[in-house]
């Protein structure tokens with residue numbers, strides 16, 4: 114767990130509380146809080162180290178032992194760039210924001226958080242040109258509009274990241290970074306202010322308050338195993354292996370009392386899972402009717418729940434009526450149900466990071 118404190122300099126009017134609550138709920142490792150000290154930058158321009166030294170003693174004290182503190186300001190940097198960092202603090206400049214993009218500054222807050230995390234886990238490379246990748250340097254400042262809308266890590270950068278030997282914390286941050294990018298992308302592509310996109314944190318997702326130590330809300334199950342009952346023996350083996358790997362799968366025979374309505378069952382599942390594996394054997398998906406599956410999958414996509422088709426041994430292609438699953442990268446058991454490679458791929462899909470990193 115690492116803690117990031119957010120501050121805003123006047124006269125910005127950012128809803129940082131909604132941002133920290135939602136980010137903390139979406140992330141599994143990082144925790145976000147709004148700092149309690151007032152942030153006042155005394156210098157007319159932003160400059161390192163003067164602006165940082167001008168921050169109040171209470172803010173310096175509050176941020177002493179935390180992972181990062183991000184301070185948002187409308188002042189301009191002496192070089193007109195977006196940010197510089199000093200110790201564990203970063204002052205981020207929204208100077209001239211309205212001339213760069215029509216998207217809200219609140220999307221900008223989430224963008225810079227993602228950008229700084231991306232740099233934290235790998236500062237070896239930045240694109241000089243605007244590509245929309247989070248690793249764009251941002252020489253041309255209006256490029257930030259595309260960067261917020263694409264909010265992603267390009268193929269080339271993904272390859273570079275996959276070759277890096279991340280420690281445990283960096284892998285966790287990488288995984289949270291992908292979640293944050295997904296949220297930003299979904300809101301920005303709809304031209305929506307991310308705070309409105311999220312809406313208020315609902316009452317079944319307890320709000321983070323300053324001072325509490327534990328993250329209250331988390332998904333109960335790592336992966337939902339959708340399958341045909343005739344494949345149950347194989348599905349049980351998959352379930353056991355996932356448990357051996359420290360994951361908590363949702364298997365219907367363990368969670369659902371007999372006689373429950375299928376729709377209720379799906380609703381309950383979707384509220385409690387962080388990924389969905391669609392397990393396909395020779396006989397297709399059985400009681401999962403085509404439309405139900407489509408609606409289940411689109412609900413997963415809307416909620417940013419990764420969908421992972423899994424082909425059991427003997428099922429060498431997706432059935433005709435499930436051809437829409439081609440949009441997703443699938444896991445393939447080629448000869449038997451104990452193939453390590455297939456389990457590694459599945460674990461990778463569920464955790465959003467390669468095993469053993």
Ligand SMILES: [Zn+2]
Pocket residue numbers: 240246247248249266267268269270271
């Ligand atoms: Zn890139």
